[in-house]
Amino acid sequence: MGKGLSAFLTKTISGKGLERLHLENLSGTTIAVDFSNMLYKFLDRYDKSVFLRTCDSDYYILEFINLIHKFSKWNIKLIFVFDGKASSLKDDTINNRRNKRMKNDKKLDGLLLDVLKSKKQKSLDESFDSGIDEEDKEGQMDQLLDTEITTLIRKTKYIKPEHVEKCKELFISMGVQYIHVISQEADSIFRYLIDEDIAYACYSEDMDMLAYGCKRVLWGLDFNEKNNTINQYNLIDILTELSINYMQFINAFILSGTSYNKNLKYSDKFEVNLGFIRRFGMEAGITGVLNNLYIINNGKESKLIEPPDVFPYEKVIDIYSRELSSSVKCEIDKSVLNYQSLEKEWMNKKSTSFLKLQEGKTIIINNIKKITDNHNEIHYSSKIVNFYVNMR
Numbered sequence: 441m442g443k444g445l446s447a448f449l450t451k452t453i454s455g456k457g458l459e460r461l462h463l464e465n466l467s468g469t470t471i472a473v474d475f476s477n478m479l480y481k482f483l484d485r486y487d488k489s490v491f492l493r494t495c496d497s498d499y500y501i502l503e504f505i506n507l508i509h510k511f512s513k514w515n516i517k518l519i520f521v522f523d524g525k526a527s528s529l530k531d532d533t534i535n536n537r538r539n540k541r542m543k544n545d546k547k548l549d550g551l552l553l554d555v556l557k558s559k560k561q562k563s564l565d566e567s568f569d570s571g572i573d574e575e576d577k578e579g580q581m582d583q584l585l586d587t588e589i590t591t592l593i594r595k596t597k598y599i600k601p602e603h604v605e606k607c608k609e610l611f612i613s614m615g616v617q618y619i620h621v622i623s624q625e626a627d628s629i630f631r632y633l634i635d636e637d638i639a640y641a642c643y644s645e646d647m648d649m650l651a652y653g654c655k656r657v658l659w660g661l662d663f664n665e666k667n668n669t670i671n672q673y674n675l676i677d678i679l680t681e682l683s684i685n686y687m688q689f690i691n692a693f694i695l696s697g698t699s700y701n702k703n704l705k706y707s708d709k710f711e712v713n714l715g716f717i718r719r720f721g722m723e724a725g726i727t728g729v730l731n732n733l734y735i736i737n738n739g740k741e742s743k744l745i746e747p748p749d750v751f752p753y754e755k756v757i758d759i760y761s762r763e764l765s766s767s768v769k770c771e772i773d774k775s776v777l778n779y780q781s782l783e784k785e786w787m788n789k790k791s792t793s794f795l796k797l798q799e800g801k802t803i804i805i806n807n808i809k810k811i812t813d814n815h816n817e818i819h820y821s822s823k824i825v826n827f828y829v830n831m832r
Contacts, residue, residue: 442647442693444709447620458679463514470517472633475642488593522620617779624768651693651760681826690760691725700756702748726753
């Protein structure tokens with residue numbers, strides 16, 4: 441969330457706070473990956489094909505394979521972090537998303553049905569006089585329908601349990617670490633991984649990672665083989681260049697709206713709300729801004745800036761800034777230690793208790809075969825498949 445934050449940082453930050461790096465610069469590091477964020481992104485890439493909604497497509501598996509391959513080529517290890525139980529403050533957001541998805545799902549069903557009916561009656565339809573050739577007219581209609589269907593499919597996507605299980609199976613077979621703390625959202629785990637030097641940075645397109653205090657956030661990976669570049673936010677440098685501290689950053693972020701709260705009425709841009717914090721909240725925080733709204737609204741007759749009807753900003757500040765509980769930390773540390781133990785076993789050439797190369801390669805190749813058997817066209821090079829021959 442934090443509406444307008446990405447554009448603001450791109451426009452404002454000129455130093456090390458925002459850099460474009462070659463993956464070679466990250467060689468030898470470990471990156472924590474926001475699994476849910478990546479999965480949504482991968483599912484979204486194939487929304488132009490209507491059949492993806494009606495059949496069980498595993499294209500996202502190949503996307504994760506490609507991602508792992510991309511980083512491993514530059515000696516970068518990955519830790520995928522799965523989402524656990526969300527805070528109760530997110531209930532309204534989650535319910536709203538679910539309701540919107542159901543409405544869009546019904547609308548999509550109706551639209552697809554109309555398309556099928558239209559195709560059945562196409563031979564019976566008579567062309568009408570128009571300045572547009574009938575074939576061109578049909579092409580334009582198909583394009584409009586395709587655009588609307590694509591938009592609706594994007595709005596009806598969600599993560600299913602089978603997505604999670606298939607990816608866990610893939611990660612295990614490839615020797616890639618993952619962390620899944622059932623009681624904890626993934627977002628709050630990344631800062632701990634970075635602060636404890638378990639990971640160098642987190643990889644996510646979600647701006648919440650900065651609000652959670654992640655020192656380094658990677659985003660915008662270029663999958664082009666010739667480029668191999670990625671963006672990096674450095675939170676400490678961003679705060680220095682903006683001349684604010686972490687709490688002031690969080691306050692401006694919350695005023696702009698998050699998954700836990702709505703934004704100030706008629707003021708949802710981070711840049712504007714940061715201005716309010718600089719003017720009234722450098723010491724008093726959000727309370728200072730709320731106490732001075734009469735000054736902000738002075739001279740206005742409409743669109744008065746006000747807090748939302750429900751504004752639990754103190755609780756949201758706590759969510760972003762508090763440390764993980766000792767039990768969650770222990771669960772994460774245990775997961776890391778278990779992986780390190782398995783990694784030693786994989787590296788032991790004489791080990792027969794876990795035949796990583798054989799079992800892993802079989803699972804992956806079977807997955808790829810299943811996908812390519814189901815669909816005629818595949819937009820991946822053979823490099824992805826050949827990668828498994830050289831797995832560690």
